[in-house]
Amino acid sequence: MTQKVRIAQLSCGPEYSGVQGEIYEAAGAVDAEIFFPDVALADVMSAVQEFGLDVRSADLKLAIARAKALVEGKVDADAVFIATCFRCAEAAIVRNELRRYIHERSTLPVVSYSFTERTTAGTLLTRMEALTTIARRRALLAREEQTGITLGVDSGSSTTKAVVMRDNKVVGTGWRPTIEVLKSADEVVALALAEAGLSRDDIQAIGTTGYGRFLIGKHLGADLIQEELTVNSKGAVYLADHQRGASTVIDIGGMDNKAISVIDGIPGTFTMGGICAGASGRFLEMTAKRLGVDITELGPLALKGFGKNVPMNSYCIVFGTQSLVNALAAGSSPEDVAAAACHSVAEQVFEQQLQEVDIKEPVIMVGGTSLIEGLVHAMGELLQTDIVVPPHSQYIGAVGSALLASGYIKGD
Amino acid sequence: MAKVFIYPATSLILSDLVARFGHQPLGAALSIRERIQTAGVESPPLQITPEEPKKGLKYAAVEVPSGVRGRMSVYGPLIEAAEAAVIVTDADLAFGCMGCARTDELILFSLRSKDIPILEVEYPRSEEEGVRFVAAIRDFLANLKTEETA
Numbered sequence: 001m002t003q004k005v006r007i008a009q010l011s012c013g014p015e016y017s018g019v020q021g022e023i024y025e026a027a028g029a030v031d032a033e034i035f036f037p038d039v040a041l042a043d044v045m046s047a048v049q050e051f052g053l054d055v056r057s058a059d060l061k062l063a064i065a066r067a068k069a070l071v072e073g074k075v076d077a078d079a080v081f082i083a084t085c086f087r088c089a090e091a092a093i094v095r096n097e098l099r100r101y102i103h104e105r106s107t108l109p110v111v112s113y114s115f116t117e118r119t120t121a122g123t124l125l126t127r128m129e130a131l132t133t134i135a136r137r138r139a140l141l142a143r144e145e146q147t148g149i150t151l152g153v154d155s156g157s158s159t160t161k162a163v164v165m166r167d168n169k170v171v172g173t174g175w176r177p178t179i180e181v182l183k184s185a186d187e188v189v190a191l192a193l194a195e196a197g198l199s200r201d202d203i204q205a206i207g208t209t210g211y212g213r214f215l216i217g218k219h220l221g222a223d224l225i226q227e228e229l230t231v232n233s234k235g236a237v238y239l240a241d242h243q244r245g246a247s248t249v250i251d252i253g254g255m256d257n258k259a260i261s262v263i264d265g266i267p268g269t270f271t272m273g274g275i276c277a278g279a280s281g282r283f284l285e286m287t288a289k290r291l292g293v294d295i296t297e298l299g300p301l302a303l304k305g306f307g308k309n310v311p312m313n314s315y316c317i318v319f320g321t322q323s324l325v326n327a328l329a330a331g332s333s334p335e336d337v338a339a340a341a342c343h344s345v346a347e348q349v350f351e352q353q354l355q356e357v358d359i360k361e362p363v364i365m366v367g368g369t370s371l372i373e374g375l376v377h378a379m380g381e382l383l384q385t386d387i388v389v390p391p392h393s394q395y396i397g398a399v400g401s402a403l404l405a406s407g408y409i410k411g412d
Numbered sequence: 413m414a415k416v417f418i419y420p421a422t423s424l425i426l427s428d429l430v431a432r433f434g435h436q437p438l439g440a441a442l443s444i445r446e447r448i449q450t451a452g453v454e455s456p457p458l459q460i461t462p463e464e465p466k467k468g469l470k471y472a473a474v475e476v477p478s479g480v481r482g483r484m485s486v487y488g489p490l491i492e493a494a495e496a497a498v499i500v501t502d503a504d505l506a507f508g509c510m511g512c513a514r515t516d517e518l519i520l521f522s523l524r525s526k527d528i529p530i531l532e533v534e535y536p537r538s539e540e541e542g543v544r545f546v547a548a549i550r551d552f553l554a555n556l557k558t559e560e561t562a
Contacts, residue, residue, distance in 0.1 A: 013479025
């Protein structure tokens with residue numbers, strides 16, 4: 001039996017919001033345990049004073065004292081979970097500053113989250129899984145080179161991707177929309193193997209990631225089943241050839257987005273959002289459909305347009321699309337509409353997610369949406385940096401899985 | 413005997429004072445511990461469910477953080493039942509405290525908005541202030557008794 005990963009919880013409000021049980025359940029599901037760093041009441045005020053953030057709420061003061069105890073090594077933990085009430089400004093400041101403080105002064109992986117009473121264990125599961133992966137598989141995540149012949153499969157909400165890697169090179173790829181999870185996985189595996197000129201018997205290890213990772217992992221007999229936060233981080237820095245040092249990985253997916261602050265290929269802090277479809281690849285798919293172009297044509301189209309010519313009244317996928325329709329009816333060009341849609345998605349990700357991680361260059365965009373040039377351009381403008389889109393970026397999860405799976409080749 | 417809401421609601425000393433002077437204290441019945449090993453400083457003894465923040469909608473709008481609404485589902489009915497209140501301001505954490513300052517603000521506002529006798533006293537920082545502090549509370553509670561018997 002593996003030792004439980006000990007996750008220190010720094011929080012304000014989860015008990016009175018009725019979600020503490022959900023936090024326990026999510027941690028329990030990934031064989032981790034939540035604990036509350038033991039601090040003396042008498043030490044709380046001095047810790048707050050030393051930290052220098054003069055907050056009013058006692059639970060936030062307690063969170064600050066606990067963060068200091070963790071950073072100063074007075075309390076042992078494997079990871080940190082910071083959680084406060086959604087819509088509390090005071091808590092948002094503390095959450096943000098504690099995340100940064102712990103990230104900069106320790107090697108503890110940190111994830112922060114703002115909850116409502118509707119937060120469930122399911123929502124928290126991938127975040128908890130990523131925390132435990134970082135704590136448990138640090139050695140595996142340090143792997144920088146793929147060896148042997150491995151297969152990686154990423155079963156995403158919109159698309160399923162597979163790659164075959166051989167001696168540190170991608171030799172086969174497969175891509176299909178996710179329809180029936182297992183069937184789509186089998187199809188992409190067959191495509192990747194065919195392109196590589198190999199058979200299933202040649203594969204020495206298999207890794208799976210994405211929403212369907214457990215199902216396809218069992219189906220394929222995978223050696224490694226791992227959530228997409230750590231896998232994509234690894235895949236991103238590997239493909240961008242930036243395995244050492246700091247970087248930021250942005251993955252705007254079909255159902256949720258990930259913003260990950262990475263150090264030496266391992267996520268330090270990350271956010272994962274999936275509440276609003278208007279900030280997802282789905283919005284761009286809908287825009288492409290409305291414009292009568294393939295999604296692959298939307299990016300080049302957007303680059304020719306000027307988004308500010310199109311008034312967007314809402315980030316919402318329904319009302320935002322309505323704004324685009326209205327603009328087309330008022331005579332806006334498809335190019336301008338495409339650019340406005342890309343800007344809308346980039347801006348929403350920028351405002352709602354990238355504020356929760358420290359942006360360190362290079363900024364690497366991955367996932368299928370990274371092929372939409374207009375989106376990459378819009379994000380680059382917002383962040384005022386040149387975004388790196390590595391080769392095979394749409395296969396990021398599959399590449400990360402294949403790379404990490406090579407650590408499971410017998411004798412390796 | 414009057415129902416007296418105490419603030420901080422977790423203050424055992426206040427609760428005891430109110431009871432000693434013959435009134436019913438309305439508070440949290442929680443104590444603040446010297447070492448904190450729970451999620452918050454005044455963690456509830458029973459698991460609060462996501463239903464409580466919804467019940468708290470009676471006292472605060474949906475845009476108010478869920479932690480505030482969850483606490484208000486506990487304290488709101490006590491404030492409604494209160495016939496008097498003793499409020500100690502700027503108290504030391506050990507004297508009694510609430511985890512959330514926004515809930516503090518709402519509780520104090522709700523009490524002040526009610527037409528009930530309220531004593532607001534500052535937390536004492538010296539022995540002399542301590543004597544005056546207890547005397548003020550004693551007089552307030554004694555007058556409540558007088559008013560009730562009158």
